[in-house]
Amino acid sequence: MRSVCILGTGYVGLVTGACLAEMGNRVTCVDIDARRIRSLQAGEVPFCEPGLNELVQRNIVSKRLSFSSEYSVGISGADVIFLCLPTPSSPSGAADTRILRSAVESLAPLISPPYPVIVNKSTAPVGTCSLLKRLLQKNNLGLHSVQVVSNPEFLREGSAISDFMHPDRVVIGAQDSAAAASIESLYAPLDTTVLITDWKTSEMIKYASNAYLATKISFVNEVANVCELVGADVSQVTAGMGLDRRIGSSFLRPGVGYGGSCFPKDVLALTHVAVMHNMHPRLLRAVMEVNADQAKRVLHKLKGQLGDLDGALIGVWGIAYKPDTDDIREAPAIEIIRLLEQEGARVRAYDPVAMPKAAPNLPDVTMCSDAYDAAVGADAVLLLTEWKEFESVDLHRVAASMSTPILIDGRNVIDQAKAESAGFRYTGVGRGTSTVAGFGRQERMQRAS
Numbered sequence: 001m002r003s004v005c006i007l008g009t010g011y012v013g014l015v016t017g018a019c020l021a022e023m024g025n026r027v028t029c030v031d032i033d034a035r036r037i038r039s040l041q042a043g044e045v046p047f048c049e050p051g052l053n054e055l056v057q058r059n060i061v062s063k064r065l066s067f068s069s070e071y072s073v074g075i076s077g078a079d080v081i082f083l084c085l086p087t088p089s090s091p092s093g094a095a096d097t098r099i100l101r102s103a104v105e106s107l108a109p110l111i112s113p114p115y116p117v118i119v120n121k122s123t124a125p126v127g128t129c130s131l132l133k134r135l136l137q138k139n140n141l142g143l144h145s146v147q148v149v150s151n152p153e154f155l156r157e158g159s160a161i162s163d164f165m166h167p168d169r170v171v172i173g174a175q176d177s178a179a180a181a182s183i184e185s186l187y188a189p190l191d192t193t194v195l196i197t198d199w200k201t202s203e204m205i206k207y208a209s210n211a212y213l214a215t216k217i218s219f220v221n222e223v224a225n226v227c228e229l230v231g232a233d234v235s236q237v238t239a240g241m242g243l244d245r246r247i248g249s250s251f252l253r254p255g256v257g258y259g260g261s262c263f264p265k266d267v268l269a270l271t272h273v274a275v276m277h278n279m280h281p282r283l284l285r286a287v288m289e290v291n292a293d294q295a296k297r298v299l300h301k302l303k304g305q306l307g308d309l310d311g312a313l314i315g316v317w318g319i320a321y322k323p324d325t326d327d328i329r330e331a332p333a334i335e336i337i338r339l340l341e342q343e344g345a346r347v348r349a350y351d352p353v354a355m356p357k358a359a360p361n362l363p364d365v366t367m368c369s370d371a372y373d374a375a376v377g378a379d380a381v382l383l384l385t386e387w388k389e390f391e392s393v394d395l396h397r398v399a400a401s402m403s404t405p406i407l408i409d410g411r412n413v414i415d416q417a418k419a420e421s422a423g424f425r426y427t428g429v430g431r432g433t434s435t436v437a438g439f440g441r442q443e444r445m446q447r448a449s
Contacts, residue, residue: 173202
């Protein structure tokens with residue numbers, strides 16, 4: 001059993017703490033948000049992540065997992081301290097490390113021998129571990145021998161527990177072999193490859209990994225857009241590509257673009273790093289441009305069906321940036337809804353879990369009880385998040401309740417033939433043209449009356 005302190009109870013911190021406790025360690029998670037700590041002490045997880053509620057509650061009961069709002073309580077007796085703090089984008093595009101630096105400055109005076117290993121899991125620019133070491137020593141002259149380690153996270157929202165317990169790899173960046181061995185031993189129960197490298201390389205691995213995955217998404221979206229123009233079927237194109245072992249099938253699913261807390265921020269941050277070193281990151285900029293355009297293409301497709309959107313009633317299925325999470329950060333659906341509102345459209349929306357977080361950000365949107373409710377009277381329905389329940393909706397029932405049965409499937413979830421047999425004019429991403437006649441604005445108005 002190791003004694004571990006986690007600073008930060010956001011997505012990464014709470015998942016890391018709960019999983020390390022499940023592995024048999026004694027873990028204390030610390031956050032300056034006292035309200036959040038009280039909720040966690042009661043076993044209430046502040047965000048949606050499958051299996052995390054049960055994991056937290058089980059380890060609270062077993063007394064392996066506890067929570068505190070006091071740094072001194074968390075680090076008392078800890079031999080490892082994980083920094084799991086937010087690093088949002090600054091106006092320049094660089095990662096804003098002020099929260100991380102402030103935490104380290106508050107932490108340093110409280111650290112005493114025997115010194116714990118300080119592990120940074122926060123996604124931060126190359127050179128951050130070196131900066132953290134200097135801050136520790138500046139704020140506590142006795143910390144000249146304290147060891148700092150980089151240990152980037154690779155957790156996917158919706159499958160974070162599995163990703164932690166069955167990782168593709170564990171990356172450890174260290175300047176001291178004993179510190180690296182200490183963190184490697186913490187992960188010893190996991191059957192995985194451990195890559196030990198230096199600080200800067202470890203920090204770069206995180207940014208490079210996320211930027212590459214974002215590039216694959218933008219690439220397949222660009223291919224899908226070409227497929228629409230030439231009449232090819234992107235689903236078969238990507239199936240053929242994925243059979244090539246050099247390419248693989250992961251992240252080759254077209255849609256309305258990537259979102260969330262990592263890809264947009266990390267691609268932007270890596271771009272900023274490149275620019276600051278006198279580079280011209282053309283590929284990274286193109287990745288971001290394609291992603292921004294993908295949300296707008298949904299609006300273009302809708303206008304192609306309905307014409308003027310002023311006064312149109314649009315149903316939206318899905319608000320979270322991906323299924324199995326309530327995370328709406330950089331969610332394409334949020335951007336699309338705002339574009340619709342700018343065009344004068346009214347929106348009825350439904351998401352299985354994200355509506356409580358989305359509602360304050362979308363005050364003019366009617367939040368609905370289910371997918372059917374969101375479609376009632378609508379001139380079109382947009383499917384923007386690939387929740388499983390949308391695959392099994394009764395399409396005939398939905399079509400019958402709408403003003404005009406138009407379905408724009410931004411995630412290629414719905415079978416086109418089934419949608420058309422239910423009377424929909426269907427438009428997917430990179431798929432063939434619908435065989436059902438369209439509905440112009442005049443006919444839409446007649447049907448509504």
